[in-house]
């Protein structure tokens with residue numbers, strides 16, 4: 009039974025509905041573990057291959073199978089790739105959430121559903137398409153075992169036909185998805201075609217949403233932030249990687265393992281790297297510090313709970329001045345509850361992680377491109393400044409697919425920092441491990457194994473003098489702490505500079521970081537187009553804050569700081585750094601419901617605080 | 621480096637031309653008579669006699685009086701006094717970075733058997749090529765005398781508090797989990813400890829030595845089971861251990877009836893003359909059984925409990941490059957432009 013039900017109210021209220029081309033969101037509601045990920049990726053890729061900018065966001069539960077998941081694809085001719093709250097086209101495959109999913113659609117949206125769900129009469133203001141998936145399935149997939157997986161590919165075909173997707177691109181996307189598994193690819197192509205043909209013969213297009221070819225994705229890639237970070241680390245020359253599995257960070261190291269096995273095995277068949285799954289995050293960071301102390305480019309990747317466990321060692325790393333690169337793919341709080349939802353909740357905890365006076369360099373990638381490039385920055389900074397460096401990505405960036413310009417090959421040579429060799433020691437005779445020779449707060453180190461009788465020094469926490477000798481003298485302690493602070497100040501002008509967009513006239517400035525960027529790009533356009541509010545924008549890319557951040561704040565009357573957390577953590581960090589006179593200018597825009605931030609939320613909040 | 625005027629006689633040097641002074645450390649700040657000091661002395665002797673280049677040695681440690689002791693031997697070796705109970709991870713990292721390093725990790729019974737037990741057991745599983753020394757005094761010395769998890773049932777603190785929980789036997793644990801050279805010694809037994817340390821240096825794999833090392837300040841009184849007196853009175857050596865390095869001629873004839881000889885990875889020999897009974901140090905099950913028996917009898921069993929010189933080490937399992945990862949050049953660790961282009965193409 010093929011029905012296309014259009015509410016009469018819908019027809020009469022919008023008789024002249026113009027087509028909505030390349031500017032809508034499609035959501036697929038399925039059950040976790042049903043294998044819908046490949047189908048959704050195929051849809052995303054098909055649109056992308058047709059030159060239309062896209063973004064894909066997977067909203068999944070902390071569960072292996074059985075709980076609801078939603079995948080949203082946004083097509084945007086204007087290139088907006090942040091999450092959009094409104095859903096225009098729903099594919100309802102999950103009986104459990106179908107009713108609620110349908111009820112939450114905006115009027116005028118379309119909903120495609122599995123026939124038995126019988127959703128067509130729920131609302132009058134939507135376009136419904138009912139598809140007998142099981143009937144189609146038995147035709148294309150005689151093997152009952154495979155049906156569950158292939159079912160998803162049928163909706164790909166139906167959607168493709170309804171949205172005017174090119175079936176050739178669809179097939180190409182399916183074949184790419186299945187790679188060398190030709191049999192699987194054939195089966196899935198068959199299923200998608202069955203869906204496509206069914207829609208062509210039995211459904212009548214009655215919604216306005218459609219995709220038309222553009223030329224806005226040529227040459228671009230699609231990748232998730234964790235894979236981009238993995239590539240970045242490999243090209244940054246990482247040699248020691250330690251980790252303990254945790255969502256949403258695991259895929260970073262798992263992808264890195266694949267890449268390293270492919271591209272970092274030497275001619276002698278031996279690995280030019282070591283990757284170790286540690287017993288916990290305490291061991292993971294301990295191994296990183298041990299390896300970096302002995303001279304390796306070493307890193308670990310984790311998320312909030314792991315960061316907490318790394319606290320003691322990270323503080324030691326700061327005091328003994330040993331490099332470390334720590335990726336934090338941020339997620340919502342503790343492990344029980346919403347670990348698979350996104351947040352920017354670790355800004356303060358990482359900035360000061362550990363005991364005593366401790367400050368760490370933080371990097372804030374906003375894009376997959378920066379996940380790649382900041383990997384290199386992080387290793388260079390960690391080794392140059394001999395200190396732990398955190399890269400604060402998040403679940404939205406790390407686990408979702410993003411389109412991007414291809415990554416550029418790193419042109420700058422790897423910078424290993426101030427390390428004295430045997431030859432240096434032959435020349436110098438001796439060295440003082442914690443002496444500020446160059447005036448930048450950064451002392452010289454030697455690596456264990458350096459074949460010189462004066463190379464060794466004793467590495468210990470806080471109580472040491474310039475020569476790394478044990479000391480509890482107040483002046484030695486204060487001198488060392490002052491130097492550490494000086495080193496941190498030096499880092500201000502070496503960390504990635506903020507990205508600034510300003511016209512020199514606007515009184516309103518916006519400060520954002522990480523994934524909020526994409527919502528903000530769109531939000532600023534909304535503010536200008538809908539409310540006539542012109543804003544300048546500074547995207548923070550690192551802590552300690554570059555002087556440009558101070559100047560930007562000083563040159564605006566009101567500054568909105570966008571945080572994806574409850575406690576306005578970036579604003580708090582800014583307040584510690586800015587002159588007292590600047591503090592009252594700061595206002596906060598918060599978004600912390602576990603979903604990626606969207607433009608409308610920012611726009612509405614700023615408009616309201618601007619008193620418009 | 622130690623040099624001498626021509627008029628005085630040449631000081632004795634080892635096979636790499638260093639004197640014992642080249643293996644010394646800073647002046648100890650531990651209590652006079654502390655077992656840990658005696659262990660430091662034996663480490664110096666063993667490293668000197670084995671002719672180990674001090675620059676190749678690293679001395680990671682945790683936190684405690686014991687973990688401070690690397691400051692008191694081998695100043696020409698890098699040290700890393702890390703955090704409490706986490707020496708294993710730091711050592712693991714350092715050896716991943718540079719497989720040519722010779723790691724001698726120092727820990728305490730508190731550092732290992734309580735806060736560090738997690739890292740300890742996982743280290744043993746990996747058979748990382750390193751020497752792991754527990755300077756075992758049954759108490760937390762540095763925090764002034766609380767019981768540790770190696771304290772025996774019935775052992776009494778100075779304050780009169782009696783321990784009523786069973787001890788963790790680090791040697792049994794290490795054997796069970798995969799360490800390939802496991803033994804117990806006593807800081808007061810110079811000869812045995814020296815031989816066991818030398819064998820540890822020759823061993824390729826995790827050498828775990830639990831060394832009873834009395835704390836004269838907090839655990840050397842009547843009623844303690846880790847005092848000098850108690851340990852001397854109850855010491856039951858399994859064998860008489862001697863070590864013949866690969867670079868020395870074997871002078872003493874060896875009698876298969878009374879002696880077990882095990883050839884180490886580097887060709888050295890660990891020679892164990894039977895004292896009480898038949899004992900096969902290559903048999904895991906027998907080792908665990910004998911340790912359990914000793915425990916029931918209240919003996920302080922010392923000697924080499926288990927030795928397997930052939931098991932693959934963690935570094936071998938990882939198949940890492942022969943040259944230290946730490947100093948591989950950019951040309952090796954940064955793949956080419958073509959590789960990036962290939963990766964980008966895959967993502968299109």
Ligand SMILES: Cc1ncc(C[n+]2csc(CCOP(=O)(O)OP(=O)(O)O)c2C)c(N)n1
Pocket residue numbers: 683684685686687704727728729730731732755757759760761762763768
């Ligand atoms: C995280 C942490 N908790 C507690 C301490 C305090 N602490 C220092 S040494 C020590 C016990 C050391 O005992 P042991 O390892 O047996 O060494 P010993 O002093 O007996 O040689 C403790 C609990 C610490 N340094 N770090």
Ligand code: SF4
Pocket residue numbers: 649650651653654655656685686757761762834835836837838
């Ligand atoms: S307190 Fe005990 S363990 Fe610490 S140095 Fe003194 S004797 Fe040794």
Ligand SMILES: [Mg+2]
Pocket residue numbers: 684728729730755756757758759760761768
């Ligand atoms: Mg102790």
